[in-house]
Amino acid sequence: MSIKIGILGYGNLSRGVESAILQNTDMELVAVFTRRSPENIKTKSGVPVFTVSELENYKDKIDVLVLGGGSATDLPTQTPEYVKYFNVVDSFDTHAKIPEHFENVNKAAKEAGKVGIISVGWDPGMFSLLRMISTSVLPEGKNYTFWGKGVSQGHSDAIRRIKGVKDARQYTIPVEEAVNRVRKGENPELSTRDKHVRECFVVVEEGTDKSAIESEIINMPNYFSDYNTTVHFISEEEMARDHKGLPHGGFVLRSGVTGFNKENKHIVEYSLKLDSNPEFTGSVIAAYARAAYRLSKEGVSGCKTVFDVAPAYLSPISDEELRRTML
Amino acid sequence: MSIKIGILGYGNLSRGVESAILQNTDMELVAVFTRRSPENIKTKSGVPVFTVSELENYKDKIDVLVLGGGSATDLPTQTPEYVKYFNVVDSFDTHAKIPEHFENVNKAAKEAGKVGIISVGWDPGMFSLLRMISTSVLPEGKNYTFWGKGVSQGHSDAIRRIKGVKDARQYTIPVEEAVNRVRKGENPELSTRDKHVRECFVVVEEGTDKSAIESEIINMPNYFSDYNTTVHFISEEEMARDHKGLPHGGFVLRSGVTGFNKENKHIVEYSLKLDSNPEFTGSVIAAYARAAYRLSKEGVSGCKTVFDVAPAYLSPISDEELRRTML
Numbered sequence: 001m002s003i004k005i006g007i008l009g010y011g012n013l014s015r016g017v018e019s020a021i022l023q024n025t026d027m028e029l030v031a032v033f034t035r036r037s038p039e040n041i042k043t044k045s046g047v048p049v050f051t052v053s054e055l056e057n058y059k060d061k062i063d064v065l066v067l068g069g070g071s072a073t074d075l076p077t078q079t080p081e082y083v084k085y086f087n088v089v090d091s092f093d094t095h096a097k098i099p100e101h102f103e104n105v106n107k108a109a110k111e112a113g114k115v116g117i118i119s120v121g122w123d124p125g126m127f128s129l130l131r132m133i134s135t136s137v138l139p140e141g142k143n144y145t146f147w148g149k150g151v152s153q154g155h156s157d158a159i160r161r162i163k164g165v166k167d168a169r170q171y172t173i174p175v176e177e178a179v180n181r182v183r184k185g186e187n188p189e190l191s192t193r194d195k196h197v198r199e200c201f202v203v204v205e206e207g208t209d210k211s212a213i214e215s216e217i218i219n220m221p222n223y224f225s226d227y228n229t230t231v232h233f234i235s236e237e238e239m240a241r242d243h244k245g246l247p248h249g250g251f252v253l254r255s256g257v258t259g260f261n262k263e264n265k266h267i268v269e270y271s272l273k274l275d276s277n278p279e280f281t282g283s284v285i286a287a288y289a290r291a292a293y294r295l296s297k298e299g300v301s302g303c304k305t306v307f308d309v310a311p312a313y314l315s316p317i318s319d320e321e322l323r324r325t326m327l
Numbered sequence: 328m329s330i331k332i333g334i335l336g337y338g339n340l341s342r343g344v345e346s347a348i349l350q351n352t353d354m355e356l357v358a359v360f361t362r363r364s365p366e367n368i369k370t371k372s373g374v375p376v377f378t379v380s381e382l383e384n385y386k387d388k389i390d391v392l393v394l395g396g397g398s399a400t401d402l403p404t405q406t407p408e409y410v411k412y413f414n415v416v417d418s419f420d421t422h423a424k425i426p427e428h429f430e431n432v433n434k435a436a437k438e439a440g441k442v443g444i445i446s447v448g449w450d451p452g453m454f455s456l457l458r459m460i461s462t463s464v465l466p467e468g469k470n471y472t473f474w475g476k477g478v479s480q481g482h483s484d485a486i487r488r489i490k491g492v493k494d495a496r497q498y499t500i501p502v503e504e505a506v507n508r509v510r511k512g513e514n515p516e517l518s519t520r521d522k523h524v525r526e527c528f529v530v531v532e533e534g535t536d537k538s539a540i541e542s543e544i545i546n547m548p549n550y551f552s553d554y555n556t557t558v559h560f561i562s563e564e565e566m567a568r569d570h571k572g573l574p575h576g577g578f579v580l581r582s583g584v585t586g587f588n589k590e591n592k593h594i595v596e597y598s599l600k601l602d603s604n605p606e607f608t609g610s611v612i613a614a615y616a617r618a619a620y621r622l623s624k625e626g627v628s629g630c631k632t633v634f635d636v637a638p639a640y641l642s643p644i645s646d647e648e649l650r651r652t653m654l
Binding site for chain 1: 343346347349350351371372422425426429446451453455456457458459460462463464465466467510512585586587590591592593594595596597598599600601602603606607609610611614617632633634635636637638639641642643646647649650651653654
């Protein structure tokens with residue numbers, strides 16, 4: 001009997017979840033639910049699309065509902081709401097608001113006897129797991145997180161909001177020298193500017209003052225002013241040809257010491273090189289949807305994060321087989 | 328109230344656990360127990376050493392007993408025996424015999440109401456965890472494990488058993504070209520010889536036929552015959568000066584694809600660079616000793632592996648704080 005999944009929303013991330021479910025033979029995508037007009041959406045896998053109000057009829061037909069919405073406005077209300085009726089998984093990624101989100105989801109999930117796993121993906125998600133485990137193993141040390149090379153959607157959107165900009169793609173790139181200093185165990189103090197550079201590809205409307213736009217990007221507070229930023233103006237054709245993917249990735253490093261005199265250095269590094277950020281994130285979500293289903297079957301309820309889920313719950317392989325083949 | 332730890336044995340690994348406990352302020356090393364004469368052992372941290380028969384008097388004074396013995400002869404009997412009286416952690420690393428060891432420990436642990444966490448360290452251990460999680464996230468792909476550069480104690484011992492050899496140190500070295508092919512997502516088929524080379528540093532007795540020894544090493548079945556092996560003859564002084572450490576490390580990579588047409592590649596890489604193999608292994612064991620203690624407090628019993636332990640149990644930091652600072 002397969003695990004029945006529903007997805008709320010049908011953006012990039014939801015399609016990533018959809019394609020991930022096709023790779024997991026113990027799962028089945030039942031339907032996609034949308035706040036838009038269902039008749040305008042055709043899913044890649046051919047599963048039906050329903051309006052969100054239909055969800056109430058699926059309480060007994062879906063084991064886990066994946067919430068594909070955004071962290072700014074969708075998930076803060078959706079996750080606590082839908083965990084009243086379904087086991088849910090979300091990818092809430094506003095790090096500063098995770099404690100509040102956790103409390104809201106936990107309260108609703110406990111009351112309903114459901115499981116809600118929040119902040120699933122790679123950061124938060126896999127990167128968090130690695131930071132946490134490495135810190136537990138090497139209590140004396142420093143953590144470093146580098147992102148990229150990859151497309152930052154938030155930064156791309158920020159550029160698109162500038163008057164005269166038709167399209168934009170922003171790549172976050174880790175500074176290799178900084179990464180290598182960490183890898184060597186130098187434990188450097190690194191400023192924001194030391195760790196990443198930002199490279200922007202921008203299509204502007206004809207007749208626009210490019211140098212004014214370049215200056216507006218480079219000096220944009222929060223997004224760019226703390227970084228070394230380069231701006232390239234390109235044509236719409238070049239944008240379509242060279243920048244259609246959503247690659248991403250990054251590194252989590254822990255540099256620690258052990259020994260009676262702290263004489264031995266250790267470097268733990270976890271890195272991701274992802275051709276498709278939403279598809280990898282969707283793949284992580286699919287594995288945690290399996291965990292949500294199993295935890296719920298065992299009578300567990302409440303809000304969980306990647307820290308709370310024993311890794312074996314992620315795998316379709318039996319415990320015996322895991323020990324025999326992967327330990 | 329700190330977690331009270333005992334250690335059985337006082338070899339390299341046990342000293343690694345001892346130094347790790349000093350870095351974990353929520354833990355306290357109560358005593359070391361030995362099958363040798365306790366009066367001949369002085370611990371680095373000054374904790375007392377008792378003969379192993381004293382252990383029965385420590386049933387209520389130790390929360391977790393770490394078993395520092397070897398996988399060949401010690402642990403197969405020690406872990407099922409001592410889990411009758413203590414929560415235990417071992418580093419059993421004979422991969423092929425893990426299922427049998429698990430069953431033995433599980434039966435004894437369930438009967439006694441204790442927790443036994445087996446095969447803790449980095450391989451098995453952290454590497455297993457990464458293989459398993461990455462495989463769950465990317466079901467379609469290949470796993471690669473490379474070891475080194477590092478000292479293989481088993482291979483060093485094998486050389487030392489050759490007549491005329493006074494001392495030896497064997498380094499396992501991953502073939503960089505092979506690692507890079509995997510990193511590029513080529514998914515190569517790699518033979519044993521393709522993945523690692525073996526470099527040996529050997530001190531021989533005066534008047535020994537070096538070329539005969541070199542040939543005996545290079546052609547030794549199981550240990551060397553399937554590898555490209557180089558042998559360097561060095562003096563005792565060089566051995567003491569250049570090869571006294573026990574560094575190790577390696578890489579676990581998963582190369583997978585996602586997408587409706589499997590068009591997107593993803594590379595997940597976990598790497599360790601360890602100045603001291605036993606101290607890092609001891610540090611992993613200390614974190615899992617914390618988990619054993621907590622699981623036991625919650626009423627859990629039986630045999631566990633790294634797959635079965637939710638990561639939060641490894642950390643001394645509260646769940647709230649973990650979510651706030653590391654998620």
